[in-house]
Amino acid sequence: MSKKILIVDDDQEIRSYLSELFGDNGYETVTAEDGKIATEVAEKENPDLITLDLEMPNEWGPRFYRKLSQNEKLKRTPVIVISGLNANQYAIPKAIATLTKPFDADQLIAIVKETIG
Amino acid sequence: MDSKKLILVDDEEGIRRFLGLTLVDLGYTVKTAENGQAALELLKTFTPSIILTDIKMPMMDGIELLKTVKLQSPEIEVIMLTGHGDLDLAIESLKFDAADFITKPINDKVLEISLERTLEKIQMKSKLREYTVNLERLVDEKTQRIVELERQNAACQVIEGLSGALTSASNEMESGSGLFNELPCLVSIHNRYLEIVSANQLLKDRLGDVVGLNSFDIYSDRTSAGNACPVQKTFETGKGQRSKETFLTKDGEEIPVTVYTAPIANKEGEIELVLDISVDMTELQRLKDELLTTQHKFERLFDESPCYISVQNKDFTIAEVNRRFKEDFEDITGSHCYKTYKRSNEPCVECPVKLTFGDGESHQMETVVTTKKGEQKNVLVWSSPIRDAYGNINQVMEMSTDITEIRRLQDHLTSLGFMLGSMSHGVKGMLTALDGGIYRLESGLRKNDQDRIDSATKALKSTVNRVKKMVLDILYYAKSRELEMETVDASSFLTDTASLVAIKAKNAGVTFIQDIPDNLGPIKIDSSAMSATLVNFLENGVDACENPIERKDYSLSFSAARSDNNLVIKITDTGMGMDQETANKIFTLFFSSKGKKGTGIGLFISNQTIEKHNGKILVDSELGKGTSFTITIPCNI
Numbered sequence: 001m002s003k004k005i006l007i008v009d010d011d012q013e014i015r016s017y018l019s020e021l022f023g024d025n026g027y028e029t030v031t032a033e034d035g036k037i038a039t040e041v042a043e044k045e046n047p048d049l050i051t052l053d054l055e056m057p058n059e060w061g062p063r064f065y066r067k068l069s070q071n072e073k074l075k076r077t078p079v080i081v082i083s084g085l086n087a088n089q090y091a092i093p094k095a096i097a098t099l100t101k102p103f104d105a106d107q108l109i110a111i112v113k114e115t116i117g
Numbered sequence: 118m119d120s121k122k123l124i125l126v127d128d129e130e131g132i133r134r135f136l137g138l139t140l141v142d143l144g145y146t147v148k149t150a151e152n153g154q155a156a157l158e159l160l161k162t163f164t165p166s167i168i169l170t171d172i173k174m175p176m177m178d179g180i181e182l183l184k185t186v187k188l189q190s191p192e193i194e195v196i197m198l199t200g201h202g203d204l205d206l207a208i209e210s211l212k213f214d215a216a217d218f219i220t221k222p223i224n225d226k227v228l229e230i231s232l233e234r235t236l237e238k239i240q241m242k243s244k245l246r247e248y249t250v251n252l253e254r255l256v257d258e259k260t261q262r263i264v265e266l267e268r269q270n271a272a273c274q275v276i277e278g279l280s281g282a283l284t285s286a287s288n289e290m291e292s293g294s295g296l297f298n299e300l301p302c303l304v305s306i307h308n309r310y311l312e313i314v315s316a317n318q319l320l321k322d323r324l325g326d327v328v329g330l331n332s333f334d335i336y337s338d339r340t341s342a343g344n345a346c347p348v349q350k351t352f353e354t355g356k357g358q359r360s361k362e363t364f365l366t367k368d369g370e371e372i373p374v375t376v377y378t379a380p381i382a383n384k385e386g387e388i389e390l391v392l393d394i395s396v397d398m399t400e401l402q403r404l405k406d407e408l409l410t411t412q413h414k415f416e417r418l419f420d421e422s423p424c425y426i427s428v429q430n431k432d433f434t435i436a437e438v439n440r441r442f443k444e445d446f447e448d449i450t451g452s453h454c455y456k457t458y459k460r461s462n463e464p465c466v467e468c469p470v471k472l473t474f475g476d477g478e479s480h481q482m483e484t485v486v487t488t489k490k491g492e493q494k495n496v497l498v499w500s501s502p503i504r505d506a507y508g509n510i511n512q513v514m515e516m517s518t519d520i521t522e523i524r525r526l527q528d529h530l531t532s533l534g535f536m537l538g539s540m541s542h543g544v545k546g547m548l549t550a551l552d553g554g555i556y557r558l559e560s561g562l563r564k565n566d567q568d569r570i571d572s573a574t575k576a577l578k579s580t581v582n583r584v585k586k587m588v589l590d591i592l593y594y595a596k597s598r599e600l601e602m603e604t605v606d607a608s609s610f611l612t613d614t615a616s617l618v619a620i621k622a623k624n625a626g627v628t629f630i631q632d633i634p635d636n637l638g639p640i641k642i643d644s645s646a647m648s649a650t651l652v653n654f655l656e657n658g659v660d661a662c663e664n665p666i667e668r669k670d671y672s673l674s675f676s677a678a679r680s681d682n683n684l685v686i687k688i689t690d691t692g693m694g695m696d697q698e699t700a701n702k703i704f705t706l707f708f709s710s711k712g713k714k715g716t717g718i719g720l721f722i723s724n725q726t727i728e729k730h731n732g733k734i735l736v737d738s739e740l741g742k743g744t745s746f747t748i749t750i751p752c753n754i
Contacts, residue, residue, distance in 0.1 A: 011546055013576045017553020020569070024560060084545030102548040105556060 003116045004028045006047035008038040008064065009082070010056040014101075018051060018082075025109050035064030042074055048116045051108075052092070054083040065092050078115050080108070124163065125149045126156045126170040126182065127198065136169070139225060143232065153177025157185060160193075166239055167216070167232065168195045172206050180206065183213050192242065194235045198223065301404060303364065303374065303395040306381075307332045307348045309388065323397070325367035332393075337365035351378040351391045364395065373398045425496070425517040427454055428503065429470050436512060445488040454515065458486040460697075469500035473513045477502050485701045486517070491735040491747075493701050495524040543587060550580040590719065600643040600729055607637035607684055607752070611677050614648045618655040622673055627662045627690075632676035640684055641753035642730060650723040654688045654746050657720070661692030661744060682752050689745040695738040703736070 005027050007018045015031045022029045030045045032038035036059040042050065050068075054061035061083070069075045081092050084101040092098070097111045123145040127133050133149045140147045148163050150156035152174045168186060172179035183195045194216040199207040207218040216235045219227055303320035305313050311332040320327065324335055332348040333339040339346050347358040357379045363371045374395040381390040419426060420440035428437040435450050442448070446457045454470075455461045464471065469480035482498045496517040503512040554577035561569030611633045622629040655675060662671035673690045695703070704724040727734055732750035 011550060013550035013553055013580055014546070016572070016576060017550065017556060020557050020560065021553075084543075084549070101545040102552050105552070 002026055002028045003048040004030065004045060005112070006038065006042055006045065006050045007031045008033075008035065008050060008056070008061070009053040010034060011053075014053075021105055021109070022112070025112075027112070035059030035061060035067075038064050039067055042068065042077070043071075046073070047077060049112060050077055050079045051082050052079050052095075054081065054085050054092075062092060065095075069094070080111060080115075082108070122146045122163070122165040122167075123148075124156055124159060124165045124168045124170075126151070126153065126168060126174070126179070128152055128171060128174045132171070132198075136223065136228075139228070140169075143229060145232075153179065153182030153185070156182055160186070160190070164190070165193060167235055168193055169198060169219075170195060171198045171200075172203050172210070173200065180210055180213065183210055183215055187214050192239075192246075194239055196231055196235060301396075301400055303393075303397060305335070305393045305395075307391045307393060309352055309390075311346075311349055311352075314390065320395075323366050323372070324364060332391075335364055337363045337371045347376045347378045348391045348393055351380050352388055355380055355382075355388055362395070364397075422516070424519065427515050428512050429454065429515055430512055431474060433464065433468075433470060445490075445492075445494075446486075447489050457489075458517075459484075460487060469498055470513045470515050473500040473502050474510060477510055483520070487697075491737050492733070493521075493704075493736070494519050495521045544584075547580055547584050547587070550576065551584070554580055590722065600646060602641050602643055602753075604639050604641045605644050607640040607677070607679075608633055608635045610640070610642075610644055610648070611637070611651075611675075611686070614651045615655070615675050617648070617652050618659065618673075618675075621656060622659050625659050625663050626671070627659050628670065628672040630672055630674040630676075632674065634678070637677060637679050637684065638752065640750070642750065643726075646726045647730065647750075650726045651686070651688075651748075653719045653723045654748070658688055658690035658692065658744070661690050661694070663692075679752075680749075684750050684752055686748040686750070687745065688748070689743065691743040694740045694742050694744055696740045700736050700738045700744075704734075 005022050007015055007022070007029055008031075009015050009018070010033050012033075015033070019029045019031060030041055030047065032041045034056045038050075038052075039059075041047075052061045052065065061081070065079060068077065068079070078096045079092065079094070081095045081098040082101060082103055083098075096115055099108060121144055123140055125133060125137055125140065125147055126149070127136070128151050130151075133151070137147050137149055148159055148165070150159050153170070154177045156168065156170065157177070168182070170179040170182055177185075179197055183197070186193050186195055191214075195214075197207050197210045197215050197218040198221060199218050200221045204220075207220075210218060216238060217231045219231050301319070302317075303323060304317040305320055305327065306315045308314050313327050313330050313332060313335070316324075316327055327335055333346040336346055345353075347360055347362065350358050357377065359375065359377050362374055362376045364374050366372060374397055376393060376395045379392045379394075380388045381392060383389045422439060422441065425442040425445065426439040427435050427442055430436050433453055435452060435454055438446075438448055438450060449457045453464065455464050459465070465482065465484060467482055469482045472478070472480040479502075480500045484496060484498060486494050486496050488494060497520050498515060498517045501514045501516070502510040503514055505511050554573050557569055557573035558577065561567075561573055612631070615629075615631050615633065619629055655673065658673040662673065671691050673688070673692075675686075675688055677684060677686045679685070703720050724734060727748060727750065730750050732748060735747040735749075736744065737747070738744035
């Protein structure tokens with residue numbers, strides 16, 4: 001059974017891009033356009049990994065991460081931050097990786113593979 | 118008084134004759150009487166020093182005579198002559214102040230000694246009396262002298278006091294400081310001899326050194342005493358005078374004055390000096406003019422100050438506002454400033470006026486206010502206490518300086534600062550999307566997946582458009598483009614502009630109402646910049662209708678009219694509208710109410726373009742009801 005990745009980003013183009021990128025590498029994907037929706041999706045889909053944008057309307061990345069880390073079922077889910085913000089490595093220190101947009105697709109896939117196989 | 122006069126009283130004729138002769142021999146003037154009664158009769162015409170009287174006599178005896186004489190004329194000494202057997206009577210007579218007694222038969226030697234002793238007594242008495250009288254007179258004299266001295270002393274003190282006061286007054290006058298010299302009056306002091314004792318500097322400047330002259334000399338029409346100059350009248354009546362007089366200046370000019378005089382009395386209430394305060398009527402007029410000028414200056418300053426000034430009472434109502442305030446805001450004297458400044462019913466949280474009433478210090482606040490025409494202005498509010506004569510703060514002055522321009526410049530600079538951050542974030546997102554588009558296009562081509570290719574191409578186009586728009590906006594902002602003015606027909610220009618938006622409005626399901634008359638005449642504008650600006654507003658109007666709160670029929674109206682030499686364009690949508698805070702910020706660089714869809718640059722540039730055309734934008738917006746922009750551009754023809 002393929003591993004499931006939750007993509008959280010408010011930009012439709014980037015969600016599509018990541019979905020196809022991960023799909024081409026044999027992963028199943030689900031998406032969410034802000035932190036609030038991401039929480040619902042994560043509860044329901046129980047993803048193996050989450051890519052997280054930081055600046056989003058409604059509920060932004062760090063807030064979502066705080067909620068995630070308080071959830072017994074989801075708190076061990078690895079998170080990769082993919083954001084255009086400067087100094088974003090400080091926003092979520094426990095993230096397994098922090099990538100800055102525009103990111104290197106090969107590097108992302110390498111990290112994902114290393115994390116969830 | 119002749120001390121050698123003597124009355125001899127005896128009822129025996131022989132004694133009277135014999136003794137009388139002896140007494141005459143002793144050098145006395147002697148009168149005789151046969152009894153007390155006769156002696157008293159004799160006393161009416163003859164005043165002796167001594168009376169020699171027998172005790173036992175008919176009619177009135179010697180004792181009785183003694184008593185009567187001592188009662189009537191105590192200075193007359195009485196010597197008693199006694200026979201055998203009336204020694205008791207003789208001794209008794211001493212009680213009634215008899216000088217001596219001599220026993221009969223009379224020994225000449227004894228008589229002589231007794232008389233001498235009596236005379237001595239008389240002399241001593243006389244001296245004593247004289248001395249007593251002298252003493253009384255001396256006491257009177259001394260007392261009088263002491264009183265006189267005291268009086269002089271008191272007078273001296275009064276004079277000293279007066280002269281002290283006068284000295285300080287004249288010092289004040291001479292040193293050019295003090296009250297007298299600061300008075301805009303001609304002040305002089307006159308003594309009772311109608312001489313000028315002192316004068317202030319102003320008087321000396323105008324009339325010359327008049328000290329020592331006669332009081333009347335300073336008047337142009339009085340040449341001698343006795344012609345009732347005000348000073349003289351004051352000395353005569355003891356009352357202050359007021360009259361119109363004419364002074365003669367040292368240059369021979371006549372100056373009209375109103376003279377006020379006041380008496381200065383000494384301790385006894387006598388008038389020592391007269392104070393003459395004269396007001397130069399020409400000077401007064403000059404001062405009045407000066408005061409009026411100052412008042413006008415102040416009023417002009419108040420009115421023409423490049424800020425909005427209001428004076429507020431303790432209950433925070435407006436007592437007074439300046440002209441600039443009235444120009445841009447409703448004059449709501451008696452009401453509250455936040456009503457006209459903010460259209461609010463609540464005072465500002467940190468009201469500087471309230472703080473100033475509290476601590477008497479000046480306070481500052483920066484805020485955004487809305488003029489009666491709907492213009493947003495950044496103002497720096499400064500409050501300052503207005504104290505009355507007792508130092509109480511009864512009113513506070515509130516001055517609001519329009520710092521819209523400064524803020525705009527500051528915004529510009531700040532914007533440039535965070536432009537990189539803000540822009541780089543947006544650009545990063547777009548670059549990622551471009552990466553994604555290319556990846557999807559490549560993988561689609563590789564897999565020959567037409568759907569994926571189409572989707573990727575669409576995504577790429579959309580992203581490229583976003584990049585293009587942002588880059589163009591930034592370029593427009595970064596490069597301060599010079600306007601290329603040309604004269605165009607306003608009606609055709611506006612109709613052409615409207616057609617650029619018509620399709621977008623139709624696609625969004627917004628009714629686009631155009632009301633552009635075809636006789637608007639020529640206008641001189643940079644048509645491409647202005648067209649872009651108007652399209653920006655119109656597209657915003659469409660966008661505002663695309664985010665419905667509740668579904669209804671949305672419309673966007675675009676109308677224009679000519680007013681004087683201005684073109685007035687009105688763009689009104691019935692979309693979502695804005696709250697005041699948002700409306701205050703829409704022209705701020707990088708402010709966007711559209712999230713990812715807006716760059717926050719469009720309206721900023723639009724506003725700049727209109728300003729470069731010397732035009733104005735007014736915003737009127739209400740949340741849920743829509744927004745109306747009124748753009749006024751001078752035709753420049």
